[in-house]
Amino acid sequence: MAGPSREKLMHEKRLESKLVDMPEYVIEYIRAKKRAKFSVSTLLGYVHDFQKFFEWLKSEGLTQVNHIKDTPLSILEILSKENVEYYKEFLEEENISERENVIKKRSEQSVHRNISALKSLFNYLTTETEDENGECYFYRNVFKKIVVGKEKATASNRARKISSVILGDDEITEFLNYLKNGYEKNLEPKKKSLFLRDKERDIALISMMLGSGVRVSEIASLTLHSIDFQKEQIDIVRKGNKADTVLVLPSAMNDLKEYLRVRQERYKPQNNEPYVFLAKYKGAAQPISVRAIQSLVEKYTRAFNSNEEFEIGKALSPHKFRHSFASEWVRKGGGAVLLRDQLGHSSFETTTKYTNLSIEESKKVIDHIESTRK
Template identity: 45%
Template sequence: MAETRQHKVHQKKLQELVKIMPYYVGEYVDDKLDTRSSSTLLNYVLDYKMFFEWLISEGITEAATIKEIPLSVLEKLKLDDAKNFFKYLQRRDIQVSKNETKKPEKISVNRKISALRSLFHYLTTQTENDEGEPYFYRNVMLKIEVNKVKETLGARASKISTKIFQNNDDASFLWFVRNQYEKNLPDGSRKRIFFKRDKERDLAILSLFLGSGIRVNELTNLRLKDLDFELNIISVIRKGGKKDTIPVVPEAMRDIRDYLDIRSERYKATNEDSDYVFISKGSTSPSPLANRSVESLVKKYTKAYKSNKSMSPHKLRHTYATNLMEETGDIHLLMRQLGHSSTSTAALYSNPDQEKAQEAARQLGLRRNQLNKD
């Protein structure tokens, strides 16, 4: 299984986090490492940390530290206490900006329920003490319901459509970055200097997102050997460490070629096959771009294009997917291009019922206007 830079970082963070966890959490992680990604396990253990900290703050355990929390606390945890933890999660305020807070998304709370269910299931069915019995039998988490997010496929598809580039806006956006963005920056400013240095790189990144639909992690892990300009394809590492090869819009490959023409000189980079494609200029040597850096630059350019609408790499992926579906109508091609295993996920980009409803509404509006004229 191929490992990305992000997975290696998460694996290291996971190892450090496990050190402050009770021994049984360490056993759980060790048992699941071969079947679940380090990224998933890291998120789970972060959820356990929040849960254990809550147990201590509420006086449900006498342990002074997370590491000291005994199995008996989980075994004897009252249903009301378990429910109160999830009420706490649902009702707490999350800071989104200096003057703004929001309540957690249901999907976030559901993930924490799933994480704790997984741990309790392991402790009550997949462990063994000296007597050959599970660590304990009573699983209070089985009594906690997952509050599924009730949303139709049409509603989800409609929500996506309001947050992506429509019609030819993706092409107009790339034109804006190529020809107009610099003009909006003050002469001699640091922003203008850095843009001129990074213009070809940033354009290549934006163009590749809109010309292939790859994920941000797939982009930041691209190596020079993964680019095939003859066939206009790239090799990527999908979720789960699976290797895949996908076609790219030729214009996007040309933008990458333009970037590579200046990459060595401008970033003092080598051209070894194993070198990362997208890099930043460090004080001593170049370093591969991090996911967060790519997310920031996408947000910066999309907000400059539409001042009230900054976007993420995932929204550029959605834009590509919608355009591909409109162009081909082939859901299986879409699944392969995006690395999806489920047609229900891919179907979000094709919503004929919504399109029919919109057309019907337009026709009814024309009819109303005609009657008003008469």
């Protein structure tokens, strides 16, 4: 069975350290949601959002406390709709960074996530808590009055946005061949040496993601005991710590075998090291991080998409690899039900966006209709 990723363990530590500065009712909320199998990463993001909200309450004079951990429940109960709408405007208008005189503000998605986190907290406090009298801590939930916008794009529009930033069928093969045979050719000696040290590992990482559609956190958490070469499948841990088994393309499993043949000699891990994909840090082997995998994918896809006219190509993310696998699945005739299971989606709504991925196929249908009407 796949074990927890380094990121999950790190997020667990960060979450516990952040809770020291949170009010008791927030700590209670986090404990309850952990029991409900919310991911640690999600809860860590929520705590960051709560911290920003409590600090805003202080800065606006809505609380008279020295430290946000002392923010009383009574303040949350009496907040007005106007107060909360002002906070939403603050999130939308705050300058979060500035580079070369370009000011960056939060995306609409980021604002919605922040408000959704507070909606979850207020819903818990007003419906799921219980005091010594068997009553909820309070009942007035002002965040119920705040509407968080939903994505207005159609399924087809969302799908075509995806299709513009993924690898097509031929490109997947070309990209993997490029990693195996082309990338190193133009590298200076030092960079080439580093690449060759990790070549089999990086090819296996990327091939496994493109050959199964797993998330980057899932591949980072892969353990030696979770691989079944005979059945060409791997055991992984999905969001919410759900155990699952997914099939992998035979070619990707072969790339994984090539890496495992050199893993011990190349990285010299401890005998009890369970994680498959390793990195060298200060001379010692350790599980590769999610961020390191993301950086590798960005580096290789940027190089693959570069050409002589435009030196810097467009970089893709591991999540785009997931989209690439899903779109290829659909184009090759795979059904939505099986794709949902392969990707580990909890609903069909998430999966069905891939059924509209090909504008070329849509054009063929349009052309066919046109030809029959003449």
